[in-house]
Amino acid sequence: xxxxxxxxxIDVPGRLAADVEAGPGEVLAVIGPNGAGKTTxxxxxxxxxxxxxSVEVGGRSWTHPPLPVRERRVGWVVxxxxxxxxxxxxxxxxxxxxxxxxxxxxxxxxxxxxxxRLGVGALAGRRPGALSxxxxxxxxxxxxxxxxxxxxxxxxxxxxxxxxxAATLRIELAKHLADFAGVTxxxxxxxxxxxxxxxxxxxxxxxxxxxxxxxxxxxAHPRTDHVARLVGLNVLSGxxxxxxxxxxxxxxxxxxxxxxxxxxxxxxxxxxxxHGDAVRVQVDTRExxxxxxxxxxxxxxxxxxRLAPGVEVWLTVKATAVRAYGGDRxxxxxxx
Amino acid sequence: xxxxxxxxxxxLLVPAGIGLTLLLVPLVSLLVVTPWARLPQLVASExxxxxxxxxxxxxxxxxxxxxxxxxxxxxxxxxxxxxxxxxxxxxxxxxxxxxPVVAGVALVSALGRSGVVGSVLxxxxxxxxxxxxxxxxxxxxxxxxxxxxxxVEGALxxxxxxxxxxxxxLGASRWTTFRRVTLPxxxxxxxxxxxxxxxxxLGEFGATVTFAGNYQGITQTMPSLIYQTLQNDRExxxxxxIILLGVSxxxxxxxxxRWLSAGAGTAGAGR
Numbered sequence: 280x281x282x283x284x285x286x287x288x289i290d291v292p293g294r295l296a297a298d299v300e301a302g303p304g305e306v307l308a309v310i311g312p313n314g315a316g317k318t319t320x321x322x323x324x325x326x327x328x329x330x331x332x333s334v335e336v337g338g339r340s341w342t343h344p345p346l347p348v349r350e351r352r353v354g355w356v357v358x359x360x361x362x363x364x365x366x367x368x369x370x371x372x373x374x375x376x377x378x379x380x381x382x383x384x385x386x387x388x389x390x391x392x393x394x395x396r397l398g399v400g401a402l403a404g405r406r407p408g409a410l411s412x413x414x415x416x417x418x419x420x421x422x423x424x425x426x427x428x429x430x431x432x433x434x435x436x437x438x439x440x441x442x443x444x445a446a447t448l449r450i451e452l453a454k455h456l457a458d459f460a461g462v463t464x465x466x467x468x469x470x471x472x473x474x475x476x477x478x479x480x481x482x483x484x485x486x487x488x489x490x491x492x493x494x495x496x497x498x499a500h501p502r503t504d505h506v507a508r509l510v511g512l513n514v515l516s517g518x519x520x521x522x523x524x525x526x527x528x529x530x531x532x533x534x535x536x537x538x539x540x541x542x543x544x545x546x547x548x549x550x551x552x553x554h555g556d557a558v559r560v561q562v563d564t565r566e567x568x569x570x571x572x573x574x575x576x577x578x579x580x581x582x583x584x585r586l587a588p589g590v591e592v593w594l595t596v597k598a599t600a601v602r603a604y605g606g607d608r609x610x611x612x613x614x615x
Numbered sequence: 616x617x618x619x620x621x622x623x624x625x626x627l628l629v630p631a632g633i634g635l636t637l638l639l640v641p642l643v644s645l646l647v648v649t650p651w652a653r654l655p656q657l658v659a660s661e662x663x664x665x666x667x668x669x670x671x672x673x674x675x676x677x678x679x680x681x682x683x684x685x686x687x688x689x690x691x692x693x694x695x696x697x698x699x700x701x702x703x704x705x706x707x708x709x710x711x712x713x714x715p716v717v718a719g720v721a722l723v724s725a726l727g728r729s730g731v732v733g734s735v736l737x738x739x740x741x742x743x744x745x746x747x748x749x750x751x752x753x754x755x756x757x758x759x760x761x762x763x764x765x766x767v768e769g770a771l772x773x774x775x776x777x778x779x780x781x782x783x784x785l786g787a788s789r790w791t792t793f794r795r796v797t798l799p800x801x802x803x804x805x806x807x808x809x810x811x812x813x814x815x816x817l818g819e820f821g822a823t824v825t826f827a828g829n830y831q832g833i834t835q836t837m838p839s840l841i842y843q844t845l846q847n848d849r850e851x852x853x854x855x856x857i858i859l860l861g862v863s864x865x866x867x868x869x870x871x872x873r874w875l876s877a878g879a880g881t882a883g884a885g886r
Contacts, residue, residue: 327780348783355784363778365799374795375785426785 285430285462287324288332295319295486299464301479303337306456306463308477308494310470312505315483317466321432324464325353336462337429349378352461354423354431361419362407368394368418369403375426393421397451413444424455431456433465437472449475470509474498482506499523500604504570513572513596520605526559528600529574533584536595544568548590551581560586562594642860649857650850657854665832666840667858669751673836674816677755681763681812686805688760689767690793694776704768711761718758719825726753726826750827751834758822759815763808770804771797810870817863 284302289295295316301307309317323330326341326348334341341351362371372390377383394400397417399410407415416436423431436452437445453476456463467473473480473494480497482490482505490502501507502521507514514523530536536543546564549571553559557575564572572594576586586592657663692704710718726733726744736742744750778800782792798805820838827834829843837859845852 325780325784327783348780349786349788351784353784355781357777357781361777361781363781363796363800365796374782374787378782378785378787378791422785 283338286335290332291330301462306477308473308480309466311483316486352429354428356433372422393425397421429461431463524601526573526575543595670837676752677816680756685763689764693771715821719822722826746828754822754826755816759812762811766808770801774800
């Protein structure tokens with residue numbers, strides 16, 4: 280098949296207005312806070328919500344004329360369990376083949392082969408209720424891939440799984456995605472997913488695309504609070520673009536420090552959490568900086584400064600530790 | 616039972632006892648006064664056999680009709696958005712609260728010899744519905760279908776459209792989805808609704824007598840026969856009641872073991 284990937288311009292009034300493009304075989308991570316429109320993007324591509332705009336997959340338009348859901352070649356891995364509870368794992372995977380006209384025996388054979396590839400072949404006869412979360416998710420992935428879709432939609436594929444299970448599955452999924460010829464869109468809350476599985480990241484914020492780029496570029500130069508939080512960076516947006524600095528470069532003091540007023544903020548301690556060997560202090564500096572800031576201090580310093588929620592502190596950062604970028608702004612922060 | 620919460624309060628225990636008594640005393644009385652010795656002879660009488668046969672036929676036909684037209688109706692109410700859907704849903708429940716006699720009168724007005732639909736039907740085809748066995752089935756279906764539709768619609772809504780959406784992304788048509796996903800998932804509701812409809816049909820009296828009359832072998836079901844017998848022979852009426860009670864309890868018990876608990880178990884595992 281001559282595939283030219285995905286080209287979509289999606290407008291779901293009040294929820295999402297986004298342009299998304301991806302080449303064949305490319306894995307696109309979609310990240311953003313709750314309510315940013317991530318799931319809406321996937322359901323719109325699948326044809327499950329009313330939208331205007333256009334979707335083109337593999338050189339074929341899905342919107343002009345509009346294709347019903349069942350004629351779009353999508354594989355859909357939904358958040359949580361969406362396996363048919365009354366069918367066995369094998370019947371679940373065979374369902375899409377049967378619905379598209381494959382004979383019973385052939386469908387069962389191909390389903391079994393995919394279950395084997397995902398390491399759950401021995402569980403083919405079990406119903407979803409008798410599978411663990413990780414096993415069920417493997418079956419769901421097999422069910423999505425067995426129909427050889429042009430567009431694979433993964434909605435938080437590892438959410439609700441134990442950390443270890445998620446880690447193993449992530450590695451395996453990466454293998455299968457490398458063999459997959461179609462386009463993959465993966466909604467995730469986890470920076471690790473984006474960094475390990477995706478070639479490109481689309482950051483959604485408030486129903487708009489706030490940023491696109493390679494995972495490392497987005498992680499180094501976040502343009503939204505959400506991504507800044509995900510990668511653990513302090514990011515301030517100003518008229519000239521963004522400035523970013525790491526929590527470990529922030530100094531915390533209880534007395535007003537000397538130095539440039541531009542890199543000095545007053546605020547109240549919101550919370551303290553252990554972070555590696557350090558204590559990560561979240562400071563409510565919304566008045567001074569427009570957003571909360573993070574600072575890493577040693578446990579000794581935290582005790583000495585008597586840091587506790589509500590305590591008033593000053594934060595400073597050296598100019599040499601600050602990176603500035605994104606002077607063009609790219610219209611990225613102009614929300615609706 | 617959680618211990619250590621203290622004694623159940625009398626304010627709840629006393630009314631509960633009264634409620635239980637109210638439900639049990641009539642049934643126990645019926646068992647006590649029934650002339651059991653006459654039972655075999657009565658069951659073998661032609662009148663009773665006719666009524667039993669007709670009751671069985673009518674209640675089974677009612678269940679089949681509910682399955683054939685009630686299931687699609689429940690699906691449309693649960694899955695298709697259209698203007699007046701909430702009105703349609705409300706109308707479906709009307710026969711639930713309608714006094715059966717009123718239901719009978721309404722059926723006469725519609726399908727009676729000179730009714731709105733009945734007169735047209737008679738002029739066109741010569742078919743007359745009232746006072747026939749089909750009239751019994753129609754009356755039973757009219758009063759029993761709401762129970763079925765509500766139960767199935769509830770099950771369809773509970774299983775949600777999520778699985779329908781998944782099936783669609785897998786390439787399934789709506790009919791395939793209905794057949795292979797929606798209906799199997801709603802099966803506990805279908806079984807429960809069928810049992811409810813069947814039980815309602817078994818005891819149906821008012822609408823049937825009003826619309827279909829009380830003719831032995833044609834429209835006389837067990838409840839009609841019991842009512843007729845009670846006028847001049849109370850003992851026989853009591854014995855007949857025991858038969859009907861026995862039949863319904865036996866079938867319910869059978870279904871409970873075979874279907875209801877198993878069905879509920881499947882639904883639970885699906886969550």
